[in-house]
Amino acid sequence: MRILKFVWNWFDDITGVSGWLIPLAKHxxxxxxxxxxxxxxxxxxxxxxxxxxxxxxxxxxAYVPAAGQAYHTLVFIDSTRFGHIVRGIHDFGASAMIIxxxxxxxxxxxxxxxxxxxxMGWLTGVALLFLTLGMAFTGQLLRWDQTGVWTVVIAAxxxxxxxxxxxxxxxxxxxxxxxxxxxxxxxxxxxxFFIPAFIFFFVGFHLYLVIHNGISEPPKAERPVDxxxxxxxxxxxxHRDGVPFWPDAxxxxxxxxxxxxxxxxxxxxxxxxxxxxxxxxxxxxxxSPRPDWYFLWYYAVLTxxxxxxxxxxxxxxxLLLIIVLVLLPLVSYKGERSPLxxxxxxxxxxxxxFMIAYFGRVGHVAPWSPRMDAPPLPASVVGATSGPxxxxxxxxxxxxxxxxxxxxxxxxxxxxxxxxxxxxxTSDQMETRIYSGGAxxxxxHGNITGQQISDLLAFLSSRRRRPLAATxxxxxxx
Amino acid sequence: xxxxxVQAPENKPCELSRRRxxxxxxxxxxxxxxxxxxxxxxxxxxxxxxxxxxxRTVGKLxxxxxxxxxxxxFVDPSPLPWxxxxxxxxAWLRRESSxxxxxxxxxxxxxxxxxxxxxxxxxxxxxxxxxxxxxxGTVAAGPPPRPLTKYPVRVQNGEVQILTSPLPITx
Numbered sequence: 001m002r003i004l005k006f007v008w009n010w011f012d013d014i015t016g017v018s019g020w021l022i023p024l025a026k027h028x029x030x031x032x033x034x035x036x037x038x039x040x041x042x043x044x045x046x047x048x049x050x051x052x053x054x055x056x057x058x059x060x061x062a063y064v065p066a067a068g069q070a071y072h073t074l075v076f077i078d079s080t081r082f083g084h085i086v087r088g089i090h091d092f093g094a095s096a097m098i099i100x101x102x103x104x105x106x107x108x109x110x111x112x113x114x115x116x117x118x119x120m121g122w123l124t125g126v127a128l129l130f131l132t133l134g135m136a137f138t139g140q141l142l143r144w145d146q147t148g149v150w151t152v153v154i155a156a157x158x159x160x161x162x163x164x165x166x167x168x169x170x171x172x173x174x175x176x177x178x179x180x181x182x183x184x185x186x187x188x189x190x191x192x193f194f195i196p197a198f199i200f201f202f203v204g205f206h207l208y209l210v211i212h213n214g215i216s217e218p219p220k221a222e223r224p225v226d227x228x229x230x231x232x233x234x235x236x237x238x239h240r241d242g243v244p245f246w247p248d249a250x251x252x253x254x255x256x257x258x259x260x261x262x263x264x265x266x267x268x269x270x271x272x273x274x275x276x277x278x279x280x281x282x283x284x285x286x287x288s289p290r291p292d293w294y295f296l297w298y299y300a301v302l303t304x305x306x307x308x309x310x311x312x313x314x315x316x317x318x319l320l321l322i323i324v325l326v327l328l329p330l331v332s333y334k335g336e337r338s339p340l341x342x343x344x345x346x347x348x349x350x351x352x353x354f355m356i357a358y359f360g361r362v363g364h365v366a367p368w369s370p371r372m373d374a375p376p377l378p379a380s381v382v383g384a385t386s387g388p389x390x391x392x393x394x395x396x397x398x399x400x401x402x403x404x405x406x407x408x409x410x411x412x413x414x415x416x417x418x419x420x421x422x423x424x425x426t427s428d429q430m431e432t433r434i435y436s437g438g439a440x441x442x443x444x445h446g447n448i449t450g451q452q453i454s455d456l457l458a459f460l461s462s463r464r465r466r467p468l469a470a471t472x473x474x475x476x477x478x
Numbered sequence: 479x480x481x482x483x484v485q486a487p488e489n490k491p492c493e494l495s496r497r498r499x500x501x502x503x504x505x506x507x508x509x510x511x512x513x514x515x516x517x518x519x520x521x522x523x524x525x526x527x528x529x530x531x532x533x534r535t536v537g538k539l540x541x542x543x544x545x546x547x548x549x550x551x552f553v554d555p556s557p558l559p560w561x562x563x564x565x566x567x568x569a570w571l572r573r574e575s576s577x578x579x580x581x582x583x584x585x586x587x588x589x590x591x592x593x594x595x596x597x598x599x600x601x602x603x604x605x606x607x608x609x610x611x612x613x614x615g616t617v618a619a620g621p622p623p624r625p626l627t628k629y630p631v632r633v634q635n636g637e638v639q640i641l642t643s644p645l646p647i648t649x
Contacts, residue, residue: 066560066562067558067561067564068560068561068562068564068565069562149564150590150591153590153591153645154589154591154606156645157585157588157590158589160647161648161649162649166647166649167647167649170645170647170649171526171644171647174645175527176526176529177527177528177554177643177645178554178567180554180558180564181557181558181559181560181561181562181565183564184564279563280562280563280564281563281564282563282592283563283566283567283568284568285549285568285584285592287592287605288591288605288606289606303621307623310621368607369605369606369607370604370608372603398596398598399596399598399599400596400601400610404608438619439619440619440620442601442618442619443618447599447600447601447612
């Protein structure tokens with residue numbers, strides 16, 4: 001013990017560490033009282049980032065960032081007991097980081113903590129938010145299975161919508177003419193070196209600003225920020241009612257971080273990482289790429305917007321978001337901080353959270369995606385095993401109708417449910433629709449024989465709440 | 479530290495003091511040093527490997543039945559040694575007559591997902607957003623803005639060959 005003390009004193013004497021570390025740890029923070037637990041979100045995000053670094057280094061020690069080998073190394077990592085857990089921690093850690101940075105941003109916004117003098121804190125936070133999303137995107141891609149490859153292709157196609165340089169940009173993302181050997185290495189370098197370097201820089205700057213400006217005090221209605229007097233008032237507040245960060249506030253950060261990490265590890269052990277899909281072979285065309293949950297809402301939005309606006313939204317949408325987030329602290333830098341005096345702040349947050357949850361749900365269901373694995377309708381649904389109705393049901397499946405139209409719980413939901421089509425439409429109306437098609441439905445003119453259409457109409461007309469007598473079923477005689 | 483060190487002497491307008499000259503010189507040194515490292519790095523990253531298109535054999539002439547559309551795959555031109563299975567590209571190939579073939583890229587012109595051929599429906603369908611194409615590649619329904627991209631095909635010495643092309647990007 002005495003030796004340790006001697007070593008520490010010697011080290012401190014020649015480095016002067018305690019001279020800045022102790023005041024830093026004990027710097028006064030406002031006594032947050034009832035709001036104290038709101039202040040743990042930022043530090044928890046940072047702690048999860050450290051978890052990502054640790055598990056990322058562990059994974060990188062086995063992962064081979066080569067397009068032809070990465071998948072096999074992931075299979076290997078998963079086959080080891082702890083590799084599986086480490087990949088699970090990294091996977092759930094990514095989700096946790098996205099959630100925490102989002103909730104942290106919401107907290108800062110609702111508390112008006114982005115106002116003077118903390119505008120740069122907000123701006124560096126916005127940079128960190130987008131860098132984190134960049135990590136999420138590239139990370140999903142490094143899970144180099146079939147979805148990984150098609151994600152690059154889809155990203156290249158989206159970038160291709162950029163005016164003038166689209167084609168070049170798309171191929172730049174692929175790092176060549178097609179997705180291939182050079183593609184994955186680029187994303188590996190982005191995920192492991194490039195983006196983390198920027199994250200380190202911005203985290204450092206962000207933390208420096210927290211110390212330089214002091215952590216924001218809990219807002220109070222009728223106590224607006226006046227840039228002319230704020231710093232003096234804040235210094236007096238700390239003097240009057242401040243507590244040392246360590247340990248008065250830090251213990252909450254520590255406890256919350258522990259709970260977050262414990263949750264991540266438990267989920268990693270119990271549920272495990274995202275399952276690897278098929279190998280990253282672009283010639284396997286049975287693929288239905290989907291983004292991970294954090295981008296599902298964006299995927300849904302891009303799908304549901306009117307088609308003419310697609311090119312604008314793909315490029316201008318993210319740009320507009322960045323502009324709004326950057327302008328916020330520059331435009332609204334003084335005045336009321338309390339959310340009670342800024343009811344629209346609640347409304348905006350509620351709107352954004354609702355939209356992300358709603359469109360995330362829609363993106364998960366993906367009603368626009370044909371269900372190309374829908375099985376042929378069973379006889380119990382068809383109600384016949386031979387004759388025109390049974391033949392029509394077979395054609396309903398073979399011609400791809402069922403991939404978009406649901407009948408009695410089978411099939412896709414892109415088009416209208418046809419379980420009771422016979423109640424809604426006459427045979428003639430259906431025939432017209434099948435021959436002419438529509439915006440989302442191909443025309444079957446020339447693609448279906450007279451016998452086939454007659455059987456198909458017999459089947460569709462038999463889809464009724466109360467089945468007709470057998471003699472009534474079928475299309476009118478032609 | 480003496481204060482006269484930091485106090486630069488007043489100088490006349492338009493006249494560069496020694497210190498100001500030295501600070502600009504130092505910044506210039508740094509900028510040059512950064513540039514001579516950054517230029518090759520950026521040029522390397524921005525430079526895309528260009529490979530010439532090549533004809534790749536996808537099968538023998540007699541392997542393909544007239545009228546049927548099949549999935550074929552071929553290796554990219556000059557793939558990198560570590561590309562593995564990612565060097566493969568798929569295409570939909572149909573023999574239209576004894577010596578006529580047509581080949582389509584599998585990439586949907588909407589966002590690039592791989593379209594599937596529905597043999598009995600005579601349609602290509604995309605699993606992502608429900609884009610549908612007719613057998614001749616024209617858009618039948620859904621979001622795709624243009625027909626499926628075609629690959630040049632030829633028959634050479636009894637072998638069917640497809641000319642490799644870069645990933646078609648709808649811009």
